[in-house]
Amino acid sequence: MAGLPASGKSTLCRELAARLSGAVLDKDEIRSTLFSSGGVEYSTGQDDFCMCIMLQTGTYILERNPERIIFLDGRPFSRRYQIEQVVQQAEELKQPWRILECVCSDESARRRLENQAESGSHPAADRDYQLYLRVKASFEKIAFPRTIIDTEQPLEFCVQLALATLQ
Numbered sequence: 001m002a003g004l005p006a007s008g009k010s011t012l013c014r015e016l017a018a019r020l021s022g023a024v025l026d027k028d029e030i031r032s033t034l035f036s037s038g039g040v041e042y043s044t045g046q047d048d049f050c051m052c053i054m055l056q057t058g059t060y061i062l063e064r065n066p067e068r069i070i071f072l073d074g075r076p077f078s079r080r081y082q083i084e085q086v087v088q089q090a091e092e093l094k095q096p097w098r099i100l101e102c103v104c105s106d107e108s109a110r111r112r113l114e115n116q117a118e119s120g121s122h123p124a125a126d127r128d129y130q131l132y133l134r135v136k137a138s139f140e141k142i143a144f145p146r147t148i149i150d151t152e153q154p155l156e157f158c159v160q161l162a163l164a165t166l167q
Helices: 009-020 027-034 044-064 080-092 106-119 129-138 155-166
Strands: 023-026 070-073 100-103 147-150
Touching (some): 009 070, 027 044, 044 070
Parallel strands (some): 023 070
16 A cells, blocks of 8 residues: 555555455554554654564465455555565565555645544554655655555545456
8 A cells, every 4th residue: 555644545455454354564553563652763764664574474474375465554655665675575475466556635635634633543643744745745656557546536436446456
């Protein structure tokens, strides 16, 4: 799952995982589980470390059940090396891979981020509109085949588009 913060990655992948009996590996949940509140850093180094844990967990799951679908969530995959790392791991495991890139308007992202901050519903405390703008400003265009999903469309429409890609 690729896309800017609050672009709808988590909502979509959780719905897909429920319908496909897939596993969601979420970087932000892994970070909050591994590190106490005093140990949480919102740094590239800690993000990369959590990504390694996600890939090791995905490998463990797929070695036991190669048919399982793994959804990697919680990272925008805004850098080419981040996607290359996942693609390389999938190819080493002889697993097919797909990139679903979620997009929405800046205004929708801002509203979603404000709602999450008010409700405390997201495990990452650094998520705000300023983070969104920083990630957007440095987001590297994804050079791999991908399906772009406009999450301003109804969830069912997004799910059907994603399911068609995953088939």
